[in-house]
Amino acid sequence: MTVPTDYPDPDSVTSHRAPPGPGQRMGLRAGAGTLIVAALAVGGAIANWRPINGGGAEARERPFVQAGRFGETVSTRVFDATVLDVRGAAKVSNGGQSHDTAGVWIVLRVRLATRDRAMSIGYAALRDQRDREFRATTRFTQPLVGAGRVLQPGIPVEGDLAFEVPRDAATRLSAYFGQEQIDIRMDDLAEVLLPTVDKARVDEWASAPAPVPLASARAVAP
Amino acid sequence: MTQPPPVPSGQGLDALAPPPPAPPRRDPLAPPPPWTGPPTVILRYAEVDTAVLPVVEPGPPPAATPAAPPPHPSTAPWPVPTATPPASFRTAPPNPPTVLPAALAATSPEPGTPLAEPGTAAPAAPEGAGSGQVGWWRRNRWGLLALLPALVLALGPGVKDGYEQYSQAEYLEPVGVGADGWVEFAAARIRLVELVEVPSVPARGSRQVTLPEGVRVWRATLAFELPDPEALIGCLPYLEDRDGRLFSANPPELNGARLPVTRCAADDPAQRSLQTEAYFVLPGPATPAALRIVKATQRPRYARLPVG
Numbered sequence: 001m002t003v004p005t006d007y008p009d010p011d012s013v014t015s016h017r018a019p020p021g022p023g024q025r026m027g028l029r030a031g032a033g034t035l036i037v038a039a040l041a042v043g044g045a046i047a048n049w050r051p052i053n054g055g056g057a058e059a060r061e062r063p064f065v066q067a068g069r070f071g072e073t074v075s076t077r078v079f080d081a082t083v084l085d086v087r088g089a090a091k092v093s094n095g096g097q098s099h100d101t102a103g104v105w106i107v108l109r110v111r112l113a114t115r116d117r118a119m120s121i122g123y124a125a126l127r128d129q130r131d132r133e134f135r136a137t138t139r140f141t142q143p144l145v146g147a148g149r150v151l152q153p154g155i156p157v158e159g160d161l162a163f164e165v166p167r168d169a170a171t172r173l174s175a176y177f178g179q180e181q182i183d184i185r186m187d188d189l190a191e192v193l194l195p196t197v198d199k200a201r202v203d204e205w206a207s208a209p210a211p212v213p214l215a216s217a218r219a220v221a222p
Numbered sequence: 223m224t225q226p227p228p229v230p231s232g233q234g235l236d237a238l239a240p241p242p243p244a245p246p247r248r249d250p251l252a253p254p255p256p257w258t259g260p261p262t263v264i265l266r267y268a269e270v271d272t273a274v275l276p277v278v279e280p281g282p283p284p285a286a287t288p289a290a291p292p293p294h295p296s297t298a299p300w301p302v303p304t305a306t307p308p309a310s311f312r313t314a315p316p317n318p319p320t321v322l323p324a325a326l327a328a329t330s331p332e333p334g335t336p337l338a339e340p341g342t343a344a345p346a347a348p349e350g351a352g353s354g355q356v357g358w359w360r361r362n363r364w365g366l367l368a369l370l371p372a373l374v375l376a377l378g379p380g381v382k383d384g385y386e387q388y389s390q391a392e393y394l395e396p397v398g399v400g401a402d403g404w405v406e407f408a409a410a411r412i413r414l415v416e417l418v419e420v421p422s423v424p425a426r427g428s429r430q431v432t433l434p435e436g437v438r439v440w441r442a443t444l445a446f447e448l449p450d451p452e453a454l455i456g457c458l459p460y461l462e463d464r465d466g467r468l469f470s471a472n473p474p475e476l477n478g479a480r481l482p483v484t485r486c487a488a489d490d491p492a493q494r495s496l497q498t499e500a501y502f503v504l505p506g507p508a509t510p511a512a513l514r515i516v517k518a519t520q521r522p523r524y525a526r527l528p529v530g
Contacts, residue, residue, distance in 0.1 A: 029364055032364075033368065044375075047380065048379075116467050118460070118469055143474075150473055152473050152475065152503055152504075153467040153468070154505040154508065155434070155437055155475065155503065155505055219434045219437070219474075220434050221437075222434075222436050222505045222506070
């Protein structure tokens, strides 16, 4: 038998694959469907992965900090903050009642103003050189922070904020202000580096017997 | 004595035989003689479903003469071979040419043109018309059908989550007033009766209201029609100035003033209409532009009543 040269030689076909039968076809399709579902499951798991304090979440979701100096207005996206004065005391008085401390009170005179809409300043804190955070005290009501005082756009409000800190932390502090009260991730923060004080000055504050009265918040001229 | 011619080495006496006669010449236009030899199969490849399968089909016999061109299979008068192809082969129906897959045919100069094979080309049968060759769409029909639910599963949760976050984040969709000056909002009707600047506000008891310089006080009067007495419970009025800033009603700057309570629902459930007042403090240069009524459960919609 001879085969024309225009056609392939049957003997030259070295391997073949049999056509899949009905059952095998169903198996192939089921396998493809399983792979699709598995891909969706894996993709969904990755897309919905919310690591808690993992994968650099703390750094990735850190606040947007606008830094400024003492006495200057620090502008964030939604509000302006100015630290006008820093005082220290062993006791503070608010509403006719005095409050002492085992550390020292740091009292800031601040001016706050919102930009676009009525809102409250929910976060006020001091941080020392060891990055320890001291929130504005909750031992008594401070109407300038929290949900108590709603600021109107373009109408600044001044008042005192009291913080209770250890003596060793009082020498060099930074003040932070933000809109959110609890969750400050990816929030706007205003940072103001406070003037450095020496330890002798801190001891003097801590030994002063007279309480320092806290000024209530009041609106000032725009 | 005559010596015989020398015998070539290795050929024996055949070398001395006369040459065989030349085969008779054949008319090239005459039909070829019938094939009497064993059946011949030609292997070709065609894409069937997802596997490339060798297709066994009857092929032409070897040429009768070296000069004769190989005849076309579909016109070859040879008897159909009776040999049974191997079990692993699929016997293709008697239409031969391999047609480009649809995806490849799209790039071909003439889509659907059979692969040019000299002597074997034939018009391609319509796709899916029993030709035994399956196009791309048909081969992938299950995948294409599964694509729609797969997309829904893949994108649906994200779209739903995004829409919910969008709806709950901000008041983004204002509802404007109709021709009669009323706003249909949250199954209630709202109208801005007036917005006026007031020179001062009355103090409560012996207290005094001290406002900083450079601010002005505005009073808005609102009318509500409440088919449902609780339709607007929890609503909050805001005053919007021309710069888009939003001022809340009855702010802390007015602490100590004797102000009416701004309410969005009547004390008497049988009462279907209500009028209330709200006070605002704005910086001196600010000019009111509209009054907004927001309600958390209606986000992102809010009622916007332009001033004037």
